[in-house]
Amino acid sequence: MKIEYAIIIKNKTRLESLIERFNTKAQAQFYIESSGGDFQEYVAEHEKFCQSFLEVQTKLSKVIKNKVLEREFMPSYIFSEKNLIVVIGQDGLVANVAKYAKNIPIVAINPDEERYDGVLLPFNVKNFLNGVNAVINENFSSKKMRFAEAVLNDGQKLLAVNDLFIGISSHSSARYKLMLNGKEETHSSSGIIVSTKTGSTGWLSSIFNMAYGILGSKKLKYPELNDEDLYFAVREPFKSKATQTDICGGILKKGNRLIIESLMPNNGFIFSDGIEKDFLQFNSGATAEIRLSDEEAVLVIN
Known part of the structure; x- marks a missing residue:
């Protein structure tokens, strides 16, 4: 069946979750630093993810139509056999997505190889189009996860x-x-x-x-x-x-x-x-x- 468009699934970064909790970046920074934490690590992690996400979406848009789905909305989303799922995030996000994917191929991307182990993330932002094109051409290798x-x-x-x-x-x-x-x-x-x-x-x-x-x-x-x-x-x-x-x-x-x-x-x-x-x-x-x-x-x- 021909793939019509891709669904890019992402999760909030830790910085985004902190800002959501404390209303502003400045208040989040004050809370972390007053507790002795390294706020710049949250910022660096966030910036790296945003950079990787932008690169993925830019490259993917040249190959196939796509739209972004936040993890929190995934349980109510109805996937189609004409979809390709592209996950960018940590291993746990891939595991969560898999439960709703209904045998739809998942291309999982590690956005930050220095921070994330990537046990369930076979691709990175440089080579993920290999997987995308393989699925589109119906000639891809896969690992079945029970x-x-x-x-x-x-x-x-x-x-x-x-x-x-x-x-x-x-x-x-x-x-x-x-x-x-x-x-x-x-x-x-x-x-x-x-x-x-x-x-x-x-x-x-x-x-x-x-x-x-x-x-x-x-x-x-x-x-x-x-x-x-x-x-x-x-x-x-x-x-x-x-x-x-x-x-x-x-x-x-x-x-x-x-x-x-x-x-x-x-x-x-x-x-x-x-x-x-x-x-x-x-x-x-x-x-x-x-x-x-x-x-x-x-x-x-x-």
Whole structure:
């Protein structure tokens, strides 16, 4: 199908968010500097992004019609098969976009290679047109990213490219019942992380980094995941007369399902890919089935 136009998706810079919070740049600067922060780092980051964004839009406009979509409006935007999605930002933005892309090819650009790791950003502002032209000519290489999904007993569903968090929206303990492979436990913990292979270098890695620091790297082996594997880890499980800690982590192979029943009267929630605004309520009476989704995202590669 012929691509008619591109959708450029971006997010606010940290400086833009600060100005939105404090009304003016001067007030934002006063707040940061009075707290001992380096305001010029926010400015430099913002200016670099704006420079990269302008270069991307200028180059893209010579190839295909396009329009800009801010991340905050993405959940209500209806993408078409005639679209090409161009993401410019950090890795987390790509993960968030992928959940709404519906198999539409994504060209992801790293606007600031000195600041951003770019695990999900195969292109930069100099070479991204290679990916754009390849998609237009229907001759592109891609990486398929499998989603994890949480499906509630009322039919609601949430997808994640990187990871799901199941827990409580506060610093109190999450209470739930966990069921896996015929075994069942009642837990009190800081919540559960479920990671895909794509996301295994993110939040999940921080859990292993903490464990390495406490126990020593020789005591643990980082999980080697296939594209169709998920890995779950229970954060800070508490053992008591009423709660157990035997099921605290492991690989979920394709076809395996982790069942979690909420025992939280309020504030229980599930969110994905680090975006807390993208969540499902998970309170008493709700049961979530965690599994590998049949859906996948298409990330164009160089």
